[in-house]
Amino acid sequence: MLLTLALVAGVAPLAAQDTRFTKEMRPGDRLELQNINGEIRVTQGTGRTAEIVVTKEVKAGDGSLVKAIMEEGTGYVRVCTVYLNRDPNRSTCRGENSGNWSSAGRVRFEVNMHYEVRAPAGVRLEVESVNGNVVLRGIDTPATVETVNGAIDLDGVGAHRLETVNGRITGRFTSSSWSGDLDLETVNGSIELSLPGDFSAQIAGETVNGSIDFGEFPVTMRGKWGPKTFSGTIGEGGRRIRIETVNGSVTLRRR
Incomplete structure (x- = not known):
């Protein structure tokens, strides 16, 4: 199945910092969303393609130290937010997201990543967040949601x-x-x-x-x-x- 990752450019300043992922999914597949700071909104789509748009909101510091990535395996798709201050070449969800300081310990970054998701019918959801609200609309299959502050x-x-x-x-x-x-x-x-x-x-x-x-x-x-x-x-x-x-x-x- 084809995995697509695109940067969506636009006129508004924040549009240039949107990252869009798409993935065809079958009923019973698992869609995992893992965020640190920012809202997650999930609605049920009409087709078999999951669409995840992550908008980066840089409030302070170096926004390039935060990014969203997608992983896939048998029966699952995972989209997560990762910090790059310890490993600028990090390309997987596995790893430590400790602190929001640069590797030099001087420049603090404050970045929100807002997830807008369309999930195909029949896809199971697993959502994890630290700071941010989670909103589910029209979901017809089991969902597991864990957040700390939200x-x-x-x-x-x-x-x-x-x-x-x-x-x-x-x-x-x-x-x-x-x-x-x-x-x-x-x-x-x-x-x-x-x-x-x-x-x-x-x-x-x-x-x-x-x-x-x-x-x-x-x-x-x-x-x-x-x-x-x-x-x-x-x-x-x-x-x-x-x-x-x-x-x-x-x-x-x-x-």
């Missing part, structure tokens, strides 16, 4: 594992016609789910410092002060939803 916003269907340390998680599910479990976890941030009227699941979770609002859903809460746990059966049960937060509220709504 919110996660999901609109679509499918079983997912969404995890952040500092940020809220928002999920709007447009259909109940999917199987598999849903795991949501954050330390400092709220979790809010909007579910279809015919949605069925077994739900359980906990929060330490935060309110709980289940609306009309038949969920039982235990604990009033400090840690609070909850569980219940929505509709006919079936799939499992696990929700955990330390400092943040939990809200369930019916669409």
Whole structure:
């Protein structure tokens, strides 16, 4: 399968720093996105070609010390952000991205890499980020998302594992016609789910410092002060939803 890498030039200053990757992918293939600073936005495309456009935003220092690269193997495609301050010839995702200083230890660089992704239907997503929000739109297959400092916003269907340390998680599910479990976890941030009227699941979770609002859903809460746990059966049960937060509220709504 053909791998294409192109630099897209344009009139606007930032357009010259866009990098575009395309790759044909089959259902069941895995698309991995690994970023350090910047937002990742994923929507579902209409064809079999994955398209990833990475926009480099140089805020300070030497922007040439940061780049995006693509790797591919059997059943997967990986696009990642790498730092070149330790190895200017680095060409793989493997390696250390420690610090954002030049090799001489003097020139600091501050660069955001923003990912705009169109993923083919049926492709599994694995997203990792350090500082930046992750937005998923219209995704119909399982996604695993991990970020440290950033919110996660999901609109679509499918079983997912969404995890952040500092940020809220928002999920709007447009259909109940999917199987598999849903795991949501954050330390400092709220979790809010909007579910279809015919949605069925077994739900359980906990929060330490935060309110709980289940609306009309038949969920039982235990604990009033400090840690609070909850569980219940929505509709006919079936799939499992696990929700955990330390400092943040939990809200369930019916669409």
